[in-house]
Amino acid sequence: MSLTVEIRFTLNGSPTRAAVPPGLTALAMLRDIVGLTGTKYGCGEGECGACTILVDGLSVNSCLMFAVECDGRAITTVEGLAADPANDRLRDAFVEEGGVQCGFCTPGMIVQSKYLLSQHPHPSHEQIRRGLEGNLCRCTGYKKIIEAVAKAAEGTP
Amino acid sequence: MTVVAKSSLIGKRIPKMDAPEKAAGKTRYVQDINLPGQLIGKILRTDRVHARIVSIDTAAAKALPGVYAVLTAADIPKRGLGVNKDNPPLKGDKVRTIRDEIAAVAAETEEIALEALKLIKVVYEDLPILADPRQSTQPGAPVIQDAKPDNIAMTFDYAHGDVAQGEKESDVVVESEFYLHYVTHCCMGVSGIIADFEPTSGNLTLYSNTQVPFLHKREFSEVLGMDPGRIRIIQPPIGGGFGSKLDIYPFEPIAVYLAKAARRPVKLVFTREEEFLASPTRQPALCRLRSGAKKDGTLTFRAVDILLDNGGYTSWGATIPFVMMQTFSSLYRVPHCLFHTKAVYSNNPYAGSFRGYGNLQATFTVEQHMDMLAEKLGLDPLAIRMKNAQESGEVTGQGMVFTSCGFKECLTTAASRSDFARKFTDYAQQQSKPGNKKRGIGLAAMIHVGGGAKIYPSDGCGTILKMDDFGHVTIMTGASEIGQGSETVLAQLVCEELGLPLDAVSVVNNDTEVTPWDVGVHASRTTFIAGNSAIGAARKAKDKILNAAAKVTNMTADQLEMRGGFVVRAADGEMVMPLPKLLRSLHFSDKAELVMTTHYYEPSSVHQDKKFMGNVSATYAWAAQICEIEVDTDTGIVTLEKVTAAHDVGRVLNRMGLEGQIEGGIVMGQGYALTEDLMVRQGKVLNPGFRDYKLVTAPEIPEMDISFIESMDGEGPQGAKGVGEAPAICMAAAIANAIHNATGVRLTRLPFSPENVYRALVTAKGGVVE
Known part of the structure; x- marks a missing residue:
């Protein structure tokens, strides 16, 4: 060994x-x-x-x-992230906006979105798309993932 | 008086039931499961394309500490897998493709297993390579499978009418050759399996990603020589399917044989490189199509000749003509149709089933020909399609029966929402203007099975429904969940029958010991077939509940209804009693009873005869998709700007889930057309990784405008049809038509990579590309 x-x-x-x-x-x-x-x-x-x-x-x-x-x-x-209630909004946004299908890319997407939002608390759609560029998803076509991140950012102070 | 309001979940945006767990990282896929005492299995694959195996020496591998089993073909029964049973799990005599399995190891750790693979010595004698399927049937071509000396794996022939007569009636005829390339599924979760034998009984449990657990039991029993009743298949959540998991593949019995030899559970999971090399592809095709029409646009005939590269072994790819012919024969009214396909062996990778099952390939050719005929006749693309489009009540030459058909509405909706007619004319006029950025718009339409597909002896699905004393419902369905959201739709349908909120229903769908039979998740069938099955079980439960309620209320069952978790008076919604109370009164009585029901649903479709005639699906899905693109004529880069899609879905059940299927399918179709290309050269796969195999990423997705046409299918669950495959089907054809609209150049070879587009544009102008 x-x-x-x-x-x-x-x-x-x-x-x-x-x-x-x-x-x-x-x-x-x-x-x-x-x-x-x-x-x-x-x-x-x-x-x-x-x-x-x-x-x-x-x-x-x-x-x-x-x-x-x-x-x-x-x-x-x-x-x-899941253990910290501060991230519930992000997780719920993925659920409620349909950002999850097979779910295999989802953990990576969630973590990357957390990072994206830490860099851009009020991201434009373009910033979200660019921010998720390195994460592949084969199921959703990304649209609902982008919408989930936008929703999670809403109401962020 | 307490009135309970009527409510419905149908058509609402319902979050996927398993999404919270998945988003919290709690979901355990097969990759995440570990059994006590488990070993790691690894496969030695050949680095040759076509070679005779002279010898395999496994002595050093066997001697490595930590290795529990080393197997070669000599150690396992000689039985083949797949459609033609021509694919032995381990190859003993010769290798036919770069992905071929030579030996397998089970070891304590992955590190040791990989070390052991390196110690296995294989001596080969290279054989001539057959890399071009056009050469497969030429005299003197190397024979790939001894049982098929002519190298023909499978043929399909279909005809209705008389194409010679059709040709005589034609005012215009077009003929083209189309080439469709290799792409692969790229499920985010790689392939994997765990095999575990029970020590005394010898019963086998498989933790498997299969999309067809009940068919798999039989497949495994045949290859293992084992009683299928002693095989249990557990499906942990699956990291994407898209058709890739419809067949049994060598790695699966290999894991079983390793577990048997080592007397320990064996987990075998692919690397991403293995996933690219050793999982199936979409079927490549070379298609010659001849089509005719009269001056007014009426179609006269279609003659189709298709060569399919079958690769070294036969999986479902060889059978895609079954679906392809439906598009040629029945998307439009075609009085005369002649269809011939031949799948030939080569030393290339073999294809499996892939979302759309041949229909992307067929639609690519048919829908380009519709535009080509229109252009010759001076008609616009919408007009020629409307002229020939199927309608409700039609029975096609192939015997397909169209009960509900929203095809024309799909065409007109997509056309008006995208301003198709005006843009098509404008962009065509701008082709010759200066500048390298050309815009184009293209239309394509499709038909696909939407009510199951009766290919196996049964196309049905079973449901077991039980209610507890508190009103909670559990349904056990044969239907598999691969991320498409079937569990949520099935729960919605049950809630609709029983007047319950969504959180009152759980769905169990992952264990062949528990769930009743289903033919599998394929053919866009789960919502339709499993949905009808779930409704059937729920209706039986409702009957039982309302009859019990009638007895205690001195009312008749038809005067009662279920709403919001209560039994209510049907006439005015007045609450009669809470459902849990009724269930307990039924249970805790001297004639104690539980509410438990079962239902098996078999669709009204029929098996096609030997001439492929017959109504193979209970209903059909229709769609029109319009793509707007920009072509950079200096670089060949095609940018997909917008997709306007109109889909006949029967009825919207879960609006969000449905949008997710359509959006995901559109982007998968975009990848097929523009970015994805599994490069196979002389039998070798040149780009087995995401670095060089380009999936569409978030910044590249188009704007999507999606409309649902609700044709309310009479047999569909709440009127719905299956649509899982539909959205991917039109994209490549619509983009091809858009490129023609932008540039005046007709591209017949996929993919539309910058290089291929640039070459085609330059060549069309008489130029030469170095």
């Missing part, structure tokens, strides 16, 4: 320790070691966005990040 490196980081607000092989991706650590399967494998090469997480508030394709790089950082996954 591979040697492991011990890392410490904040995961969804809680201090966390993990022993990870140096070649392991952050995605595989989250899914296989920590057991948070909300973050999805879609392509493994940073093209589809299904594995999007927040690292110190920035959106990152976790398939392209080594697990060891999480050391000392604050990691937020879709489960972390």
